[in-house]
Amino acid sequence: MSKTENGDKWFGKPAAALKPLDADNAASELADLAELAEERGLKRLAKLAEGGSPLSSFLAAVFDLSPFLRDCARRHPDALEALFDAPVQARLDALVEDIAGVGLRDDQTEAGLMQRLRALKGEAHFLIALADLAGEADAATTVRRLSRLADASVSTAVAFLLRDAHRTGKLVLPDPAEPGKGSGWIVLGMGKLGAHELNFSSDIDLIVFYDPHAPAVTDPLEATELFSRLTRRLVRILQDRTEHGYVFRTDLRLRPDPGSTPLAIPVEAALNYYEGRGQNWERAAMIKARPVAGDLKAGEAFLRELTPYVWRKYMDFAAIADVHSIKRQIHAHKGHGEVAVKGHNVKLGRGGIREIEFFVQTQQLIAGGRFHELRGRETVAMLGELAARGWINEEARDALAAQYWFLRDVEHAIQMVADEQTHNLPEDDEGIERIAHMLGFENADAFATAFRASLHLVEKHYAALFETAPQLSRGVGNLVFTGDVDDPGTLQTLHELGFSRPSDICRVIRTWHFGRYRATQSAEARERLTELTPALLETFGRTRRADEALLRFDEFLSGLPAGIQLFSLLQTNPALLDLIATIMGAAPRLAAIITRRAHVFDGLLDPGLMSELPNKAYLAARLDAFLQGAELHEERLDRLRIFAAEQKFLIGVRLLTGAIDAVRAGKAFSDLADLTIGAALDAVKAEFALRHGQVAGGQVAILGMGKLGSRELTAGSDVDLILLYDHEEGADESDGEKGLAPSHYYARLTQRLIAAVSAPTAEGVLYELDLRLRPSGNKGPVATHIESFRKYQREEAWTWEHMALTRARPVAGDEAFCQAVEAEVADVLARPHDAAKVLKDAAEMRTTIAQEKPPRDIWDLKLIAGGQIDLEFIAQCARLTGNIEPERWPPTSTGDALARLSPGFCEAQARDELLAAYSLYLTLTQIIRLCLTGPFEPDDVPPGLADLLLRSTDLPDLGVLEAHIRDTAKGVESHFDALVRKKR
Incomplete structure (x- = not known):
């Protein structure tokens, strides 16, 4: 066999010696290839595969280590045969040339393309992939290819x-042989594509613009529709999975305001957006943008037009604020114990690729406006420029560059196993061993040692970079707000x-100093505010969206x-000023409350606010004092609304500052609801009795359900209730001036309670109520007799209703009756349940929820697969x-139930892991619901809120x-499958 035939010229040098995981399987895979090559008449490949x-040993190891590459070889053995005639680089050049010509054929159809x-x-x-594993290409070459x-x-x-649009008359191209020229259709590659740094299974980030005045455009008014339609077809051509696979997964979400803009955006509109509304992350993204x-x-x-937007002439303090906010997270990680390898x-993990990329980009944002050399797209090249300009030392440059390429090699190996867009190392020993072999390590231990060392080295330099980077002194200079003209020095x-x-800020502050608000009308108030202004501006300036x-x-x-x-x-209290700035910068929901109802601010003046836990006894004492002297019914209800609003706000402030955690906040919000709804019930009963009297032996209990029952309320939760009542057996009518039959009496009483609690007034609402969990739901009466409840739960209730009942607890009403209701609920739940039916019904219900209410995105923590519903269903099932370890009181909290799952039902x-997931979801939900009135939008999160979420989870970035x-969700979903769906 000649030198060409034995394959030495495939890679231009001998292939790396890879070790298979399973030598027998490797030999079998090679034999299969030999047989396939023989069938296809690929003689040289058949000979090699013998x-x-x-x-041949290299190929056998590759096929054993990577199911994806094995399958590629089975589908396209001729690709290997072709390497006998041209080495891999020449073959890749030919393939790229073929690709470039496919779109220019006159007879080409979209399906054929x-x-x-x-x-x-x-x-x-x-x-x-083969060239990478063979050692013919290093990581830098692989990402370029x-x-x-x-x-x-x-x-x-x-x-x-473009040629298709030209043929159909939608465009008139100046030169169909060069269709892009003069077409006005601009396709920018972003992220790793823009930087020539794609990973093996990367999607590609694109932003599409168009020039409506380009020579090819025949009707500027129709251009948005035309280019958006072409962009939609472009995405389909590239990413639709057919029997032949896909080309590249394509992501258009980096375009301006992706939720409300077309897929193709006019150039002028884009420039206006970036100059007027562009955010810091979008500037960072544009660093890598490339046509x-x-x-x-x-x-x-x-891109030249965007230069002033991306590359600011002066040092960028917004970018510096970004760096400082992340810096806190870095210090939380420094020396934070051993780095796990598995998973x-x-x-994104500690010491990972993102840490290197993030530093380079932030330094580019800060200094690229002055130093043109720092405007490049490629990470390692820019490390060199940063060192040349003195922003980092040569040791950091060399170490980070080396580790960047090492980590990119690891990333490629992970993705080459199955062509999955993942960056996580395997969770199992065999998976780690596989990655080690693909990278040429002797074994998993050798790889793990090198990998940990790499992460620690990156982590060390990453933290040090922020300490050694040039810093700016930004003492307060001119602050002049007199007259009507802006002072240049103040600006x-x-x-x-x-x-x-x-x-705009000057205009706002002049409004204060001109006494246009009641709070600034007195000369003394304006004098105090003038003295406060420098500190106030410095404090708000640190909030990032100042x-x-x-x-x-x-x-x-x-x-x-x-x-x-x-x-x-x-x-005199800088901490309070910091707190107000935090509220205004991080928590739009709290800011709206404090703006609409300034009285809630009074609670912040309490010096013991942060030191006293808001438990039920504390809140009850405060409520009693607040209601003193309120005799009239409406006055008591208004005071309840004021008290609840203030205390919700103060509980939220404690959570915001870290004085209490998410679990304590959930209990405090729930205790507050118990007390205020109970007080509202007492007020409504007294008022109702004035006209309708009492029912003989009448008793009422409010059964808290859902998050109220489990004591997991958030700042924005509505309240799920069931109102139960009882009376003497012979009672037929209440004894008031206008007597009512008991069923009618308690139905009317409940309707009055609903109005008292949830009807909007000048003081807002106490709570939004939901009574749909009562027997028979919305079709049933709003108040339920205890016997009807007992009979329904024993004879008619569905599995889901008993699941809901696991979170039920009496929250208000007549004490003895509440105890009886609690005993009744416990008895219903303790009755024998068909375990197989419970699990089957729960699994079906989860599937139905997933179909009818799919999650918005990964931040929809309740509805995502593996989210809060899955945890709740596991606990309820x-x-x-009977798979909860017994204690004196059965748990209503999901967290308590998960902590007491019996060993026979769930391994330790x-x-x-379920408890860790519960804690993560609860923490995030409490903070998000506290700060926002609507859904969490990860692309437009208030930076202060992002900092709170990162601080609460001890993670470096979103x-x-x-x-x-x-x-976490993936793990929970797996456990749900094992515990409820019984799939293992």
Whole structure:
């Protein structure tokens, strides 16, 4: 066999010696390849696959280690045969050239394009992986090859679509042989594609713009629809999975305001957006932006227009604030124990790829405006430039560059196993051993040692980078707010303090100083405020979205009846000023409360606020004092609303500052609901009795359900209730002036209670009520006799109703009757339940919920697969099937139930993982519901809220947190399958 035939020229040098996990399986896979090659007439490959050479041993190991590459070889053995005629680099060049020509064929159809693209990309993808594993290509070469492959694929698809639009008269291309030229269709590659740094199973981030005045555009008014339709087709061509696979998964979510903008955006609208509303993360994203297809000249012109937006002339204090907020998380991780190898996220985890990328990008944002050398797209090249400019030392540059490429190698190995878009190392020993062998390590231990050392080295330099990076002194300079004209020095000072709209801030502060609010009408108040202003601006400037926070404070100030006390207090209490800034910057929901109802602020003046736990006894004493002297019915109800609003706010502030944790907050919110709803019930009963009297022997109990019953209420929760009653057997009518039959009496009483608690008034609502969990739901009476309840629960209730009952507890009413109701609930739950039916019904119910109420996104923590519902169902099923370890009181809290899952039902490790998930979800839910009135939008989260979430979970950035949620949900879903669906 000649040198060419034995394959030495495949990679230009001998392939790396990889060890298979299973030598017998490797030999079997090679034999299968030999047989397949013989069938296809691929003589040289068949000969090679008979074994006996280093190259055949390499192939056998690859097929054993990577099911994906094994399957590629089975589908396309001719790709290997072709390497006998041309080495891998030449073959890749030919494939890219073929891809580029596919879109320019006159007879090309969309279906034909999709099929041909998938075939060519599949072969190139396969060869890039082989070359990487063989050692022919290092990580830097591999990412370049992958990016070049993506460029060619996108470009040829765009060329095809432009020519198709030209053929149908939608566009008139100046030169159909070069369809992109003058077309006005701008396709920017973002992220790793823009930086030529794609990973093996990467999706590609694209942003699409168009110029409506380009020569090819025939009707500017129709251009948005035309280019959006072309973009939609582009995505389909690239990412739809067919029997031939896919080309690249494609993500368009980096475009401006993706929830409300078309897929293709006019250039002028995009420029207006970035200049007027663009956020810091979007500036960072634009660092890597690169025209990859379509009208490349127009794309370059667009990026030149964006230069002042991305590269600020002055040191960027908003970016510095970003760095400082993340820095706290870094210090939380420094020396934080051993780094786990199994399951570690190579991209987002401690010491991972993102830490290197993040530092480079933030330093570019800060200094790239002055130093053009720092405007490059590639991470390692920019490490070199940072060292050249003195931002980091040479040791850091060399160490981070080396570890970056090592971690990219690990990332590629992970993805080459099954072509999955994951960055997590396997959770099992065999999986780690597989990755070790793919990377050329002797065994898993050797790899784990090198991997930990790499992560620790990155972590060390990452933390040190923030300590050694050039810092700025930003003392307060000019602050002049007299007259009607902005002082230039003041505008500069405000910019340096972190405000992005200094002129607007000047206007707001002039409003204060001109005495246009009641709180600033007195000369003394304005004098105190003038003295306070520098500290106030510095404090709000640190909130990162300083302008928004200060404008919320302005709204608050405009509603205050007086200001001297507040201004004096803030002058002498910097911690309180920090707290207000935190509320205004991190918690729009609390800011809205404090703005609409300034009286809730009074509670912050209590010096014992943070030191006293808001338990039931504390709240009850406060409520009794607050209700003193309120004799009239409506006055008592209004005081209840005021008290509840203030205490919800103060519980929230304690949670916000870390004075209490999420579990304690849930109990405090629930205790507050118990007390205030109970007081409302007492007031309504007394008022109702004035006209309708009493029913003989009448008793009432309110059964708290859902999160109230489990004492897990959040700041924004509504309240699930069932009202139960009893009376003497012979009672037929109440004894009042207008007597009512008992059923009618208690129905009317309940309706009055609902109105008292949930009807909107000048003081707001006490709680939104939900009574749908009562027997027969909305079809049943709003009040239920205890006998009807007993009979229904024993004879008619569905499994889901008994599941809901596991969280029930009496929260208000006549004490003796509440005890009887509690005993009744316990008796119903203690009755024998068919375990198989309970689990089957619960599994079916979970499936139905998933179909009818799919989660919005991963932050929909209740509805995601593996989310809060799964945890609640596990706890409820365990309670109904007798799989809770006995204690004196059965648990209503999901957390308590999970902690007491019996060993026969759930192994200790699984129980611990479920508890950890419960704690994570509860913490995030409490904070998000406290701070926001609507859903959590990860692309537009208030930076202060992001800091709170990261501080509460001890994670470095939202990307890591989101990855942690996904991993946690995946684990919970697996446990749900094992425990409830009985799939193992």
